[in-house]
């Protein structure tokens with residue numbers, strides 16, 4: 275059996291020398307190396323920015339969506355959207371564990387797990403499309419995937435429905451970071467606060483700002499804003515198109531009496547909201563870009579362009595304990611759990 | 620006289636509603652609005668990532684470089700490289716000050732200034748190319764530019780040569796951030812530490828880490844590494860191709876006895892070094908991406924992909940006092956000043 279690198283570089287076909295995530299093509303042959311785990315895949319949860327792009331390209335047509343997904347995997351050996359660069363995650367059952375991992379992993383063959391590393395670096399083979407739930411970015415398939423030694427995962431909890439856990443785990447980095455970054459007394463703006471990651475961020479932020487702080491939810495549709503309001507997730511709600519930087523700036527200014535946000539969390543799934551985040555944040559404030567549609571140069575040069583001294587953080591999908599924090603919200607909050615079961619369950 | 624928005628949105632032609640930086644095309648007519656400043660341009664300092672791309676496209680040919688630059692300005696009304704998204708900055712003389720700025724600015728007509736906002740949002744007209752200094756990304760032109768009300772600038776200091784000041788101010792954000800982020804005892808890796816921004820970062824980092832810390836300089840050519848070594852800018856030097864993530868990881872591991880970097884500063888001008896930065900940094904460490912060639916998704920998904928809990932910061936070109944901090948280095952360090960005069964003076 276062939277020996278593998280912990281990071282999976284042994285599977286990189288092109289360009290040589292890079293890691294699987296930035297690679298253009300990786301080897302998705304399903305014979306495992308000594309330190310790999312083979313997964314029998316059940317469901318793919320495509321990253322929201324990626325699936326939005328695919329749906330647009332397919333003009334909503336399910337067969338076209340499948341074709342695009344198939345092409346991506348055929349070309350790259352992994353489900354990495356060439357336009358957004360992003361992936362998503364999956365759930366499946368452990369089918370084989372490489373002998374080099376013995377004593378190093380607590381996984382057993384037969385365990386149902388969610389991978390917490392992006393599909394954009396996961397060797398994947400799709401054999402058949404079963405069900406496509408296009409409103410929640412989930413696709414049931416027959417297929418296999420490989421988890422590298424350095425890859426992280428969560429064993430699916432027994433007390434939560436699988437699809438619910440999958441949806442929540444997909445965005446687990448966001449609430450965990452919100453919990454870390456928000457301080458008592460902070461004014462927090464969550465752009466895309468009405469979405470899957472956004473509502474979890476609102477919940478964590480609200481727990482932390484206390485009575486002197488303020489949490490502001492930004493969404494773009496009446497329905498989603500009403501949903502967040504109904505669950506009492508924030509102190510204030512704004513319905514606005516998040517690409518309109520000046521419009522949101524003015525509303526945040528009004529609601530914060532000119533102070534602006536101490537912390538802005540960006541959870542949208544559309545491009546061109548960097549300036550909106552920058553203008554909504556106070557000088558020396560902090561912006562957490564969880565959105566995968568964020569452009570590095572637009573953020574860096576946008577802040578400089580208006581002379582704004584803000585700290586801007588790249589939304590690392592992983593932070594210690596993120597899976598536990600996110601799943602715990604579903605146990606803590608009856609209201610949120612109901613919403614997530616309805617939307618993603 | 621027409622009234623302008625402080626952020627310059629009145630000059631955005633396409634798409635409507637966005638700010639000048641993300642805009643595809645802005646109006647570069649040189650009749651000023653009431654809150655604008657007209658600059659008689661002397662020199663453009665093109666962003667290193669952008670100029671590297673332009674030089675490659677032109678295969679080093681000066682006439683082709685001029686043609687590409689001309690096309691960029693003709694298409695966008697500003698010098699924003701469509702491939703890298705980045706700009707650069709300029710020096711010139713204040714020619715007109717809009718009446719709405721009276722009492723609000725300390726600039727006078729005739730002042731020689733450097734704009735500290737990116738060329739990627741600055742209305743620019745190029746009338747004639749004078750001299751192209753292609754090794755240091757500088758181009759002398761005849762032309763005009765507009766500074767918006769929110770735009771930041773520095774009056775050129777009398778005690779430093781102009782081109783030197785321009786070069787240093789171009790990357791002023793980097794040393795100022797290094798000064799903020801590095802703590803006593805830290806192990807600091809500066810990737811691209813041999814370059815213009817990199818050497819300034821090494822200098823600030825070395826001041827701060829103290830005797831218990833360690834500063835490691837990474838460059839890719841013998842000459843540039845020897846230069847940094849000659850100036851005693853770091854404690855250790857590594858010559859390696861920064862796109863080779865595993866190679867640098869191994870060297871940093873060796874030099875830090877397995878601890879890895881507390882802070883990694885990325886100052887390269889080439890793509891595909893996100894994973895290199897991530898693997899060189901310890902868990903719960905910090906990465907500052909100053910490089911404009913950074914990809915947001917490669918950073919976010921790369922860190923997640925190897926389960927690395929690192930804080931990644933987008934290199935905002937602006938932070939309070941950045942111009943003063945950067946220029947001060949040229950006064951403090953005889954050695955660095957000599958190097959910068961030789962390279963960029």
Ligand SMILES: NC(=O)c1ccc[n+]([C@@H]2O[C@H](COP(=O)([O-])OP(=O)(O)OC[C@H]3O[C@@H](n4cnc5c(N)ncnc54)[C@H](OP(=O)(O)O)[C@@H]3O)[C@@H](O)[C@H]2O)c1
Pocket residue numbers: 321322323324360444445447465466467468469470471472492493494495498499514515516517541542543544564565566567589590591592919923
């Ligand atoms: N960093 C990571 O590791 C990581 C991991 C997973 C996902 N992500 C990214 O996180 C982002 C959000 O994911 P998600 O699953 O939470 O997405 P989601 O549930 O689809 O939510 C998208 C949000 O964006 C809002 N939005 C869309 N268009 C808008 C507009 N024009 N104006 C204002 N708001 C708008 C939506 O609000 P309305 O419904 O009110 O329009 C909604 O709140 C995506 O970009 C995804 O790629 C990142």
Ligand SMILES: NC(=O)c1ccc[n+]([C@@H]2O[C@H](COP(=O)([O-])OP(=O)(O)OC[C@H]3O[C@@H](n4cnc5c(N)ncnc54)[C@H](OP(=O)(O)O)[C@@H]3O)[C@@H](O)[C@H]2O)c1
Pocket residue numbers: 574575578666667668669705789790792810811812813814815816817837838839840843844859860861862886887888889908909910911912934935936937
């Ligand atoms: N965030 C902002 O606001 C802002 C403002 C200005 C500039 N920037 C960005 O900052 C970056 C650096 O700018 P600069 O003016 O300092 O550039 P520079 O002087 O050209 O330096 C580039 C550095 O990258 C290194 N490098 C290039 N290829 C390499 C490789 N394959 N392996 C290892 N090192 C390599 C060079 O080292 P060797 O010479 O040893 O090869 C040098 O140290 C650029 O990406 C630029 O776009 C950002």
